[in-house]
Amino acid sequence: MLRYALRRVLWAIPTLLATSLVLFFVTTLAPDPAPGPDDSAGEELRRARFLDLPRFVNTHPLDVESLANAAVSEIASGGAELPRGARELARLGGAALPYVLPLLEALAPEARGRVAVALAPVAERMGVGHGDDLLRPELAVLFWSRFWDDRALDFTRTAVDRAVARLVEHGTDLREADIVSLDTYALPEIVSAMSTSGDRLTLARLTRIAHHATGQGSVLAADSDATQVRRAQAEWKEWWFAHATDFLALDGAERAIAAVTETRYGKWLRRAASGELGVSAIDGEPIAEKLCERAPVTLLVCGAAMLLSWAVAVPLGALGAWRRGRPFDWVSSAVLFVLYATPTFAVAELLRRFTADHAPSGVRAVLAIAALSVGSVATLSRWQRSAMLEVVRQDFVRTAHAKGLPAWRVVVVHVLRNALMPTVTLAGLHLPVLLGGAFVVEEVFGLPGVGFETLRAIEAHDAAWLMAVVLASAVAVTVGLVASDVACGALDPRVREALSLRQGGRPA
């Protein structure tokens, strides 16, 4: 049994991957922020949504080394690209120094001067050198080659790691200045320290350093509350996720992996799988948290409606089949048929009209569950009835009757148990419908669940939340499908056999 369950769960993985492809396609529908000339905000938005990356395979993954080299050659050529290269080099900052400074020697004297001058903003950020000297080519070249002779040892990962650890342990201005003088080279360690450190003062220092080096992101005030801390952490994590490759060098193996991960699909999938769902466009809250906050309401409504409709539908369908052709069957079939065709939102709307607008949330929740159950009861009991009728025709039922068993025993033990099977299978398939219905009733009764929030997000075109919701509901439904399949296997050994046969016996 356990093997069967595990096998079924494993089979859900390719399904989830295919689902992710479908969802990824949906993300591509979201409008691209049009890249205007020198529109840095639009550029940032494109970065945050990975629109600058290829879709599925990245043949030339960029890292700080290749970016720095490209910037240097742009500056060295001295043509029209010079300002762009200089801007890029200033953005890369300290992280680019280990690749740029050793190169200086190899360049022609004039180009060397231009590159050194272009590094002036970096030196200013790092708090080294004198402003005027750095703008004169000869002095700047001299300064930077001396700088590298002196400080090359500081620009190693172990040194930075130690420096950041010291700062986290006991923050002083001196230690902060140490790290500031490494500029963006220290970012990987700073960002990872941000997510592990819970101390407000340390976080304030770390965000200040990171903001100083990148000119982006928010700085946490020392007296901020827990929500602000959480938000700042989420924001920086998000930023690092989109920008990490600008400040990190890839070696051979990492480069091969990056060919797959540094793509729009790879980034999106990794982010979705690790639960980093981005930040809401409405109130800037991390989406994963918001989802966890709202999901219990939706799950409660769905689960309760599911249980209620099972509790009502199975006996109802069984009774209908047992009393086939009698008035009870006739009336219940007709009523259920009309209910089956009645949309959930119409039922919900009708129920809401009979209650006061300011009813307590408990009452509203009960009504919502009732409204959601109506459609499911109708669907499930109709399935149950036809499944019963199918089983009643079988030979073993006649045998059971012939053995002289009482009628109720035949119905409950022999027929009902077999007839539950298709209903269990179909109940899994009914789950998406139920989830969609939950969205509707939440909206009608004003319950603060995922659906309610989603409709607000639709009004605000909050793409991050919408994607997270589709993803979450797909995962929830897949879990439900797997659960219903496993339940089927538990009820019926034939199903287990069929699945193992299907996988073992086919060459595909």
Place this chain on the structure above:
Amino acid sequence: MSGERGPQEPSVVLDLSRRKGAATRAAMRDSLIGARRVAAPYLTMTRIALARLGRDRMARAGALVLACLALVAIFADLLASARPIACRRHGVLYLLPDVTHPAALAAMESAPTRRDRSPGDWTLPALVAHGPTETAGDVDALLPPLSAGHPLGTDALGRDLFARVVHGARTALGLGFLCSLVLVALGVVLGSLAGFRGGLVDSLVARLVESLTAIPTLVLVLVVGALVPHPTTATLLWTIGLTRWTELARLVRAEVLRGLGEDYVTAARALGASPARVLLRHVMPNAIGPGIVAAAFGVASVVLLEAAVDFLRVGSPDTMASWGEAMGEARLHAGAWWLVAFPGAALVATLVSLHLVGEAARDALDPKLREAIPDGGGGTGA
């Protein structure tokens, strides 16, 4: 449809395979037609199904309601429109000016109606002289039913409810029909391919079916509508059509697999029939039943989805007439019962009749139930 499956068929086929050349084609055709004619008195599944469908009183009622709704949808402009059905202006006769002379309309609208009228002018207005999108200030807002000029009342924007309901039928049924065309085509093609080819194709289709099933359609439609830059009705159509085919594909695949195991398929293969012929002539005719049933249920589910989406997205700039949208407006105006009652009744009537027809078709096409139903005359012992 399956008339050639009479007892004469094998000899006919053998006949065909032996002879060749253009001269014998006519003879071939004659012998085929002859075979058909002989086979005709036999009951085919199509005939049985049609006879059964005709006997089902509820299905007939459902079909009648649907036919009426379809007529309403097609002739919505005659029932409710701001433009006349026919009119004569300045000696020129316009028939259905809305359709035939859209350019002349602007002038006709702006012209003062009384003063400008030349002798001999006349107008034949639509049943209700209001279009579905025509808004009339606060004066006419939320009029109850049976008000002057508005038989079913008006909504909060002063739009005539009768016009909204009538044109809503066009939206609902038109969209439902188009969507189910797409989904039946996809479902039948992919399902039969998966069943017939098996192997990799089957696995791929199975994964695709499972993964599309996992996404709640209502949520997907809402989200796609919000993410696409300029959502139109076509967006809705494609979203539903491209995702709802899964159930049908599953059914068709099962039916094709069952058909492949039948003796007559083995026989056809042994006679050298090409795979395409086996699939199209011997397997598909039996698998087409679920397609027809799924089309009926598909229309119902699309109508329902469209109504639910418009119900939830009330107040969006999209002003197309829709039942769900009218019902959604009732949420904001508690006293206006007519906003729920009339569109709701139209919606439920549509859904009930679609389900009636769909269920009757399913029962009629189910060969397992054949024995349970008395033979309907004309059978020669099939």
